[in-house]
Amino acid sequence: MKSTPKVIDSNILNRKSHFSFSQNPVEEEHLLLLFEAARFAPSSFNAQPWRYIYARKNDADYPKLLNLLAESNKVWASSAPILILSFAQVFDLKNNRANRFAFHDLGLSTANLLAQATSLGLATHPMGGYDVERAKEVFRIPEGFEPGAMIALGYPGDSSTLAEDLQKRNNAPRMRKELSETVFKGSWKAE
Numbered sequence: 342m343k344s345t346p347k348v349i350d351s352n353i354l355n356r357k358s359h360f361s362f363s364q365n366p367v368e369e370e371h372l373l374l375l376f377e378a379a380r381f382a383p384s385s386f387n388a389q390p391w392r393y394i395y396a397r398k399n400d401a402d403y404p405k406l407l408n409l410l411a412e413s414n415k416v417w418a419s420s421a422p423i424l425i426l427s428f429a430q431v432f433d434l435k436n437n438r439a440n441r442f443a444f445h446d447l448g449l450s451t452a453n454l455l456a457q458a459t460s461l462g463l464a465t466h467p468m469g470g471y472d473v474e475r476a477k478e479v480f481r482i483p484e485g486f487e488p489g490a491m492i493a494l495g496y497p498g499d500s501s502t503l504a505e506d507l508q509k510r511n512n513a514p515r516m517r518k519e520l521s522e523t524v525f526k527g528s529w530k531a532e
């Protein structure tokens with residue numbers, strides 16, 4: 342029998358939200374692998390409610406994505422060679438049915454994408470700081486779909502060229518709650 346690994350998967354452990362990106366382009370086949378990884382996520386009733394719109398820096402649609410971002414994100418995300426906007430199908434109009442797991446399953450799919458990116462040496466950074474309503478207008482998102490996170494993607498850049506505050510955020514230790522605060526055996530732990 343295989344022994345249990347003593348460390349969590351390196352693509353989970355080594356992923357972090359990057360603030361600087363190299364201008365080296367992301368190979369098309371690598372980008373496709375990320376979306377293939379996202380595609381293989383589990384989903385409630387196998388509904389696969391995730392959708393992704395992406396643009397490369399030299400595409401006409403890139404500024405549409407970039408300009409949705411809050412200034413605090415735009416300042417560093419504008420160096421990302423690729424921006425991706427994710428969506429969840431929260432309501433199926435054909436069957437008149439809401440999917441209460443749509444964002445859950447979009448998250449699973451995006452987590453796969455981020456892990457696959459990490460395994461390929463790519464840098465990622467998910468963002469919620471953007472104008473959600475304008476995103477729906479700009480991209481004419483059909484009814485029943487809601488935007489999820491925007492993701493900055495590229496190869497890691499030289500963080501020493503970042504402004505001091507961003508360097509600090511980029512190099513900060515990754516803080517997490519203790520397991521005892523988030524995992525309860527048998528019953529809900531009272532605060």
Ligand SMILES: Cc1cc2nc3c(=O)[nH]c(=O)nc-3n(C[C@H](O)[C@H](O)[C@H](O)COP(=O)(O)O)c2cc1C
Nearest residue numbers: 356357358359414466467468469470471490515516
């Ligand atoms: C849905 C979502 C929205 C986020 N929004 C932003 C954002 O708008 N700006 C930002 O700098 N980071 C954003 N983040 C990144 C988080 O701040 C980051 O994941 C968290 O601090 C943990 O750090 P780590 O990703 O390096 O482990 C977001 C992450 C997620 C998953």
